[in-house]
Amino acid sequence: MIAAPLLSPEANGATGETRPPGARPDRRKGFDAPEGRRASGRRQALPVNVVIALVVLVFLLVAALWPDLIAPGDPLAIHPLDAFQPPSAQHLFGTDESGRDIYTRVIHGTAASLLIGVCATAIGIGLGLVFGLLAGLGPRWVDFGTTRLLEVMFAFPGLLLALLFIVIYGPGVVTSTLAVGLSTAPGYARLIRSQTLQVRDAPYLEASLVLGRSSFYRLTRHLLPNVAGTLFVIATLGIGQSIVWASALSYLGLGAVPPSPEWGAMLSAGRTYVTSFWWMTFFPGLFIVLSAGATTLLGRGLQQRKRSS
Amino acid sequence: MGAALTPADQTRALLRWLALRLVGVVFVLWAVSTITFFAVRLIPGDPAQAILGGPGSEASADALAAARAEYGLDQPLIVQYLAFLARLGVGNLGTSYALHQSVASVIGDTLFATLTLAAAALVVAVVIALGLATWSTRGGRVAAAIGSALEVVGAAVPHFWLAILAIVLFSTTLGWLPPVSVPGPAGLILPALVLAIPLAGFLGQVMREGLLDSLSSPYALTARAHGEGEGGVFWRHALKAAAIPAIGLTGWAFGSLISGAVVVETIFARPGLGRSLLAAVQGRDVPLVVGIVIVVALVYMLVTTVTDLAERIIDPRVGQRVGGRSEGGRRGGGRRRARSTDARYSPREVTP
């Protein structure tokens, strides 16, 4: 056997500590894992699902910002004679009970529907941030109190909190957005709390203390940026969820009101005709699925990227 | 570590935990009731008006006064609150404004139907999720792709849209099942399926990760080295490990099922708690909303108590882990354990 040049200095660093091929550079001793895994390079091609998600999101964004570019018609124009037309070349998605073109309405409703999702998520994460950071960074009794409060909020599972909120403030776009934001907040708060605690106890924060850093410095330079890093992923995943929830409220007639071309409202209007004119509900629903699916795919992709790096 | 805990000690610890937990349930129930009681006072307008048919009704001043007296609305708020708690203590949830019927009896009529639906959906979801997770961990790429696709479906497809698809497909086109829920098992199939599919996506993902983790774990290697076949490793080791996170999600799943039930019961015109809740919300029937919220919260807490208990029985470490702040364990120097091998077994990455 040939004596291989042992431990020759490598280009990477002059130390000559070679990393075993395929093994990840983590602390392992005497453990040679059979990982034929790709080296964790920094520039990887985007996974297919993320590409799909991005294409869909770009399309939705164009539809939201310049709807006339894709659907030049008037979403509110009534043509009673054309009522209940099935999908055709002329009416891509068919028409509704007043003969309005569903394709035009769906495209023009993109802005409102996405905005509801984004706003609800922002409200939820905003509230979650306040309570999560308070619990994670505050003194023990604040953490105790906040945690108990969150437990109580969790006892209003799912839409219950949102429905309670709507009972009090009445149905409508604004209240349903607020309601969705409010009912997602406890989940975000818990997530942010645990993230905060995890980062707070991370060895690198202690290392910063050893270097003589003040609490303020450690909070602003290490803790908050690292907590914020995960928030982006959480928010991406959350938008899809918010759109679905808000549309469910609209569908139940508690959100946006029918004449406006909002997806949930269109669904609500088409509810009575489900069995006979399926396209009235199918296409707005499809767009909800598309937007929620795309944000979810993107969020998952980001999550995996984070985890694998 | 090393401290010998006898089974009797463990049982005692478990019972102590359960007792504390039940106290917690009572506390949360009180908090939930209090929040809802005061929250509904924020509703603008005169409750007496609502009792007598809403703002549109032209009830006389006498009738309003009579209604106020009947519902105790002329009392000071604190008295009303205490009376509310006292009634709650004996299970009296008040009288529905709209139905003029005791809330307890309305809920009693509908609770069972909704719980049946939720339980059926949960079972279907677990079966789908388990089948999918099993298939996708052992079945290669196609199964894994379907598994991760369903994951996205679980997160992105609203119940109502799924319900519409199901009705169009199975009722309108194929004519196999009734579009409107009829009594009996046939009426349960579509609603349960619609509720179950998104949930199955979530559970399937969690179970798949658990299974993959467990199948590639060092103890699975030990079992294989003992001569255990893949089937044995799966049934005797991996399944249990995968069940724990799934059980942990059951409480959350129940919450999402109840929310879903509001939609699904409405679409399939199936009598149930969800539909009553929606009607109450639309009609601003405050006592009914409050009553349903409290009952759902109670059931939710009981479900999570049962699942937490199950988790603790399967894996007693759950109870020994100190949740949240970990200072105690950290000071003991546990963090930088010398020669720790645990760090190598990072959770296996799941790629779709």
Place this chain on the structure above:
Amino acid sequence: MSASGEAAEAASLLEAAPLIEAAPLLQVRDLTVRFGRGMPVVDGISFDIAAGETFGLVGESGSGKSVTSRALLGLAGPGSRVHASRLSLAAHGTAGAAGATAAHGTAGRAGAGAAATAGGVLDLRQLSARVWRGVRGARIGYVPQAALVGLDPLRAVGRDIDDVLRLHTRLTPAQRRAEVIELLASAGVPEPELRAAQRPYELSGGLRQRALIAGAIALRPSLLIADEPTTALDATVQAGILSLLERLGEGGTAILLISHDLAVINRLARRVAVMRAGRIVELGATEQVLRDPQHAYTRQLVAAVPTDRPRGSRLAGAAAAPPLAVTAPVRPDGATAAPATAVTTSTRPARETAGPATAEPASEPASGAASPATPPPPVLEALHISKWFGDRAAVDDVSFALERGRTLGLVGESGSGKTTVARLALALTAPDAGEVRLLGEPWSTAPERLRRARRPRIGAIYQDALSSFDPRLTVGQILADAKSGGRASGGRASRGRASGGRASRSRTSLSRSSRAGIDELLDQVGLASSVAGQRPRFLSGGQQQRVAIARALAPGADVLICDEPVSSLDVSVQARILDLLDALQRDLGVAYLFITHDLGVARHMSDDLLVMHAGRIVESGPTEAVFTAARDPYTRRLLSAVL
């Protein structure tokens, strides 16, 4: 029930399996394992193991030894491709397999026994999955590498052992239960009935390893593969496991012992193969290989073992010398290492208080000559510190003094309180009694606000360097951040009287010198300046530890608390890190409080040594004195455990 039926069927299939003529127990020829289309992880290795022989396989991470062991079990893993011109296991001629059948005489053994006594040789390359299942556990026992996680955490310990019996024998559940207890007892597990019913996490690491061994030897296999059987265990526990394996070897079981630890191999194996990058570079009688290694890699491996290397000698060969090529000759003694910095502080607090455990630095004969007339205060001093957790004293009346430019070793097993001492020294936690003084001034008693300005004088490096870096930052950012925390490292020579450097000066030094200063820091620890742009997680373990050292030194530390800094590194990497620390001490006069569980490392690194047990210092003094003439019984036990 179907399972045991299946096993019996498998056993009968065993007899029909292809047989080769009689040979050594295990024959491996040109074994190659690759994953996917990658380079082979195991690349054409060949060796034999005779019946009853203990054969060692030694190598560092990534050398392919674990994959080899799993390939021998047919468990190389998904996506693996295994080739060999010969891979055979003799079915006959061992005291083990045949003896088991005779000794137990149960009907249940017939399945496994019949195959074992069939005679001939089993070709492991062409076994069906079903036949493999009959071989694993019955013919080849396997003690997995991960003692702490090798048992299913959700099942009682006894069930995992029971599995072997259930799969390969027809014993009734009651018989199996009795057998499990007996096996645990024979593996040296006290209270086997209780232990069998407990979950793995209720057992200590040593007991878990014993339970795993009990499972592996349940059917008296003729070959036992032990993959790093002692890696995660404390020294005294390690010694117990090794003597258990030794006993098994004497009982006639052939053992393939895989380890990175030459001492373990040396103690048990008669012959050894040295693996590197998937190949066997040297094979021979253990004694000869270790005493007179022929291959360059083996030589280096042997040289890298710090045990018995005198203080100050290099561990890594010249080929691997870091560019810190100041070529200082072997350091004569501790005192001359820090000549320039001898004048530190004008104030000289009384330090006669040091307790009985105080290490006396001047007692080493070699260092007596250079001992300064008026000794400066110790850079770090602990005066009777104690720390309680609940009713348990993690640290109990510990005193020591660390002089400038010297290394004070602190050894002990896990749970002895070493890390708590580190945290107390760093003032991350306050002692319940006693006091820590830094550079002769109050440290543990000062408020954090006042401590902050002095923190740059004391640094820390940990076992897990990676987790001590903010994941968002590059190496350059980490070092720039550390530099700005204290003063520029360039000012080290002139730091002299400026005790307690003020942070205000650091602001200017950062803006002025950041880039060049970082390059200088990296160069100091033997890293290329290109590393500055990388994130630590893309570096190797050794490189990460170098960055951690650079960070600790960046603000100009006088003392470093080193908490198991090399414990998770391969021995050759460990050697280079230790050399680096040594060289830095010589150049900069830094003092180290060096915490380790590894007595060899401690002996190599320390001028003085403290031995800690259950929170107390049980032995202290000059390192060689402790090693040659330990008074304390625990220390003696610890020393004897390390062979």
